[in-house]
Amino acid sequence: MQVVILPILVPMLTALTALFWGRPTPARRLFVAASALLQCLAAFGLLLHNAEGGALALGVGYWTYRVGIVLVIDLLASIMLSLSALVGLAALLYGMADQGTRSEHPLRLPLLQFLMMGINLSFMTGDLFNLFVAFEVMLIASYALLTLEADNWSVKQAYPYLAINLVGGTLFLCAAGLAYSLFGTLNMADIATRAALMEGDPRVTVLALLLAVVFLTKAGVFPLGYWLPNSYPTLPIPLAALYAGMLTKVGVYVLLRAFGTILPHDLPTAHQLLVFLACVTMVATIFGALARPYIRGILAFNILSHIGFMILAIGLFSERSLAAAIYYIMHHIVVMASLFLITGVAIRLTRTDDLSRMGGLWKQAPWFGLLFMIQALSLSGLPPLSGFWGKYLILEAALDQHAYLAVACLLIASILTLVSMLRIWNRAFWAPPVAPGSGVQPRGAAWVRLATIAGGLVVVSLVIGIGAEWFLKLSFAAAHDLMDNSNYIQLVFEQLGKGGR
Amino acid sequence: MQIETALLIGVLFTCATYLILQKNFVKILFGFVVLSNAANLLVLSMSGRPDGKEAPIVDATGRAMVDPLPQALILTAIVIGFGVTAYLVLLLYRIFLDHNTTNAGDLYPPREGVPLDRPLPGEDTPDI
Numbered sequence: 224m225q226v227v228i229l230p231i232l233v234p235m236l237t238a239l240t241a242l243f244w245g246r247p248t249p250a251r252r253l254f255v256a257a258s259a260l261l262q263c264l265a266a267f268g269l270l271l272h273n274a275e276g277g278a279l280a281l282g283v284g285y286w287t288y289r290v291g292i293v294l295v296i297d298l299l300a301s302i303m304l305s306l307s308a309l310v311g312l313a314a315l316l317y318g319m320a321d322q323g324t325r326s327e328h329p330l331r332l333p334l335l336q337f338l339m340m341g342i343n344l345s346f347m348t349g350d351l352f353n354l355f356v357a358f359e360v361m362l363i364a365s366y367a368l369l370t371l372e373a374d375n376w377s378v379k380q381a382y383p384y385l386a387i388n389l390v391g392g393t394l395f396l397c398a399a400g401l402a403y404s405l406f407g408t409l410n411m412a413d414i415a416t417r418a419a420l421m422e423g424d425p426r427v428t429v430l431a432l433l434l435a436v437v438f439l440t441k442a443g444v445f446p447l448g449y450w451l452p453n454s455y456p457t458l459p460i461p462l463a464a465l466y467a468g469m470l471t472k473v474g475v476y477v478l479l480r481a482f483g484t485i486l487p488h489d490l491p492t493a494h495q496l497l498v499f500l501a502c503v504t505m506v507a508t509i510f511g512a513l514a515r516p517y518i519r520g521i522l523a524f525n526i527l528s529h530i531g532f533m534i535l536a537i538g539l540f541s542e543r544s545l546a547a548a549i550y551y552i553m554h555h556i557v558v559m560a561s562l563f564l565i566t567g568v569a570i571r572l573t574r575t576d577d578l579s580r581m582g583g584l585w586k587q588a589p590w591f592g593l594l595f596m597i598q599a600l601s602l603s604g605l606p607p608l609s610g611f612w613g614k615y616l617i618l619e620a621a622l623d624q625h626a627y628l629a630v631a632c633l634l635i636a637s638i639l640t641l642v643s644m645l646r647i648w649n650r651a652f653w654a655p656p657v658a659p660g661s662g663v664q665p666r667g668a669a670w671v672r673l674a675t676i677a678g679g680l681v682v683v684s685l686v687i688g689i690g691a692e693w694f695l696k697l698s699f700a701a702a703h704d705l706m707d708n709s710n711y712i713q714l715v716f717e718q719l720g721k722g723g724r
Numbered sequence: 725m726q727i728e729t730a731l732l733i734g735v736l737f738t739c740a741t742y743l744i745l746q747k748n749f750v751k752i753l754f755g756f757v758v759l760s761n762a763a764n765l766l767v768l769s770m771s772g773r774p775d776g777k778e779a780p781i782v783d784a785t786g787r788a789m790v791d792p793l794p795q796a797l798i799l800t801a802i803v804i805g806f807g808v809t810a811y812l813v814l815l816l817y818r819i820f821l822d823h824n825t826t827n828a829g830d831l832y833p834p835r836e837g838v839p840l841d842r843p844l845p846g847e848d849t850p851d852i
Contacts, residue, residue: 290793352797359804366811375822379831382749382819385812389756390744392808393763396801400767403794 227281227294230269230304230343233262238336247327252319255332259312262339266301266308273301274697278710280349280718293349293410293715299549299701303346303476306553310468310560311339313680317564318461320672321571328372331462338364338465345473349715351409351485352399354477355392358441362388365470368462369454377457383450391440398433405430411485412715415708418487427486431493434481441474444534445504448527452511455526456519460567463519467526468560472552475533479548482537483705497538502629504531505636512643518566518576518651521643522559525602528636529555535633536617539624546702547616550695553687554609558601561680565595568674569651581651591674592652594681599644601684604637609688612695729769736762749816749826756812760805767801770794 237258244251269279278297285291296304315335318327341361348354366388369381403409405426406417421427440447451471455463482493505528512524533555536548566576568591573581585592601608604615614637621629687694704710736758743755771794820826 352800356800356804359808363808363811366815370815370818378815378822379819382815382831385815386744386752386756389808389812390759392804393756393759396760396763397766399797400763400770400794403767403797404770409793 225281226269227279227296227347228283229265230262230296230308230347231294231340233258233265234336234340234343238333238340241336242330242333245329247324247329247332249324251332252324255336256312256315256319258336259308259315263305263308263312266305269296270301270305273298274700276700278704278714280714282718287719291410291719292353293412293718294347295349295711295715296347297701297704297711297714298697299476299479299704300346302549302553302697302701303472304343306472306556307339307342307346307469309683310465310556310680311335313560313564313676314461314465317464317567317673317676318459320669320676321459321461321567330371331368334364334368334371335462335465338368340364342469342473346476349411351402351411351414353409355395355399358395358473359392361470361473362392365466369458372459373457380453380457384454387440387447387450391437394433394440395437398430398437401426401430401433410715410719411480412708412712415485415712418485422487422489428490428492431482431486431490432496434486435478435493435497438474438478438481439500439534441471442478442530442534443471443474443527444500444530445507445527446500448504448508448530451527452515452520452523455523456517460563460570464560464563464567467522467563468556471526471530472533472556475530475537475548475552478534478537479545479705482540483545483702484708484711488540488706494538494540497534498626498629499538501531501533501535501538502632504528504534505632506531509636509639509643513639513646516578518569518578518647519563521647522562522566525640525643526559528640529559529602531636532614532617532633535629536620539617539620539626539629541620541623542699542702542706543616543623544620545705546695546698547613547620549698549701550616550691551613553694553698554601554613554684557680557684557687558598558610561677561684562595562598562602564673564677564680565591565598568670568677569595571670571673573651576651578647578650580657582654582656585652586655588674594674594678595652596648597681598684599648600641601688603641603644607688607691609684609691612688612691616695726769729765733762733765733769736765747828749819749828749831753809753812753816757809760801760809764798764801764805767794767798 237255241251241255273296278295280293280295283292283294338361341357341364345354345357345361348357366381366385369384370378373381399409402414406414408414418427443451455466458466508524508527512521512528515521515524533548533551536544536551569584570576572584572587575581597608601610604610614633618630618633621633740755740759740762743751743758746752771791816826819831823831825831
């Protein structure tokens with residue numbers, strides 16, 4: 224199935240074309256936007272195809288077993304591909320509506336497409352070392368975007384982000400070496416079959432823990448997530464939305480893939496570690512959200528806290544909890560990205576996102592306030608919005624396993640999320656402007672365009688919440704594939720058998 | 725040979741960890757260089773003979789060769805590590821030019837707030 228390579232090839236060719244196009248012009252923008260739209264439609268097509276139970280795989284170059292790299296698009300991968308294409312499209316359109324071609328940095332669009340390529344590759348790859356390469360492609364593009372338009376203050380915030388990810392990457396290389404010496408292969412399906420035979424071997428636990436540390440670094444779990452709240456807010460708003468939506472969730476996805484598809488399922492030590500770290504993350508980081516005086520900082524801490532929810536669901540490790548994690552990822556990516564875009568519109572209206580200087584947004588634009596309210600309540604988990612179903616399923620899975628401490632942490636974190644969102648609501652939307660002349664200064668119709676793009680994501684998130692039945696069915700099917708990886712393994716082996724070089 | 729390699733990897737990891745925990749960013753940079761070499765050596769030792777006395781090719785006598793795959797992996801890892809290190813050096817130079825220091829203690833003073841009055845990203849009028 225040659226179509227499998229398209230989610231990597233299309234962003235790469237788009238990036239290269241845009242790179243050699245040179246200076247930003249409207250035509251170049253149109254080209255990149257058309258490509259992003261195409262990627263989005265193709266990803267949705269793949270998702271619908273996979274929802275019917277048709278996973279796809281491609282052995283690149285038809286190399287044989289042990290040396291060939293396999294790309295696999297199963298249901299979970301296609302869910303993630305659709306989300307990344309959707310958020311990528313929204314970020315791109317927002318960036319185009321936000322900035323004129325004259326002030327756009329010529330490298331921003333190519334780097335954005337390279338970033339998409341790295342993200343997509345890490346969703347699709349079926350090879351542990353190739354995953355390392357995918358991470359590096361993604362990270363290098365993300366470093367470059369982080370520092371591309373940075374001022375003095377922002378640039379020094381990028382350094383911790385780089386440093387922790389460099390160490391994470393090196394540890395991943397060690398983990399790949401360890402996996403190769405243990406199993407004699409780097410193919411994920413092959414590792415899965417061999418690891419299943421080594422049940423209870425402590426070396427497999429060591430490998431699992433090493434991989435967990437690497438992926439938890441990417442996800443930004445508590446002791447390893449200090450780089451996130453200061454570096455994400457320095458990004459331009461559309462990029463911040465993409466980073467907040469996608470990048471940490473790549474870590475969560477890979478964690479799901481590692482513990483579900485690749486590693487054997489009897490790893491109580493690693494699972495308990497995940498639950499413990501998740502509980503600490505949820506509660507410890509949400510206090511940061513209560514303390515930060517500006518909206519982007521509050522949202523950045525909320526990302527960290529909610530990563531804890533997903534990690535908890537992975538650590539509980541039952542089919543229901545994995546389905547909850549997958550549903551929560553869908554919910555969280557869309558909600559976080561749209562909240563950052565909404566913040567961008569608020570910044571455009573009030574010239575700041577410092578809560579002590581904002582106010583009067585509700586009076587100025589009630590429908591825009593409604594957008595924020597829907598997403599804030601969804602993030603805090605009120606029915607019938609998407610956050611409620613995700614949290615409900617995680618809670619249920621935790622109660623099933625009598626993990627009452629985890630339940631308590633989850634509820635505390637949810638309530639404090641609501642409090643932090645109410646802080647934004649009260650100060651920025653409800654309160655009158657602080658001083659005359661400091662409040663809302665409507666400047667043309669540009670903000671309406673921006674708010675419409677953010678509203679598009681809000682609609683998607685409403686659909687995920689109200690049409691939860693279909694999305695939960697998807698999540699349960701994907702979780703079933705994770706728990707029972709025989710289909711995945713069979714698919715990869717059929718693909719590798721075809722070459723015979 | 726396996727023991728010596730293991731010891732060397734251990735020493736390199738120790739030095740790298742020590743350097744990375746320093747406050748000076750230049751030392752962290754060197755720590756990363758040492759760390760990536762340690763990781764490369766670790767992967768190399770997976771190929772069977774870490775002393776490099778056997779090439780990953782079959783000669784005419786048909787002697788057993790070492791596994792070539794880890795060497796291919798290291799080649800990729802070296803290229804990636806090289807690129808990232810170059811980027812890190814440039815970023816460090818930019819930080820040094822901006823702030824005239826590469827010491828974390830001076831760069832991130834305690835209780836430094838976010839300068840909210842600086843111009844916000846994406847604040848200009850679009851022309852479309």
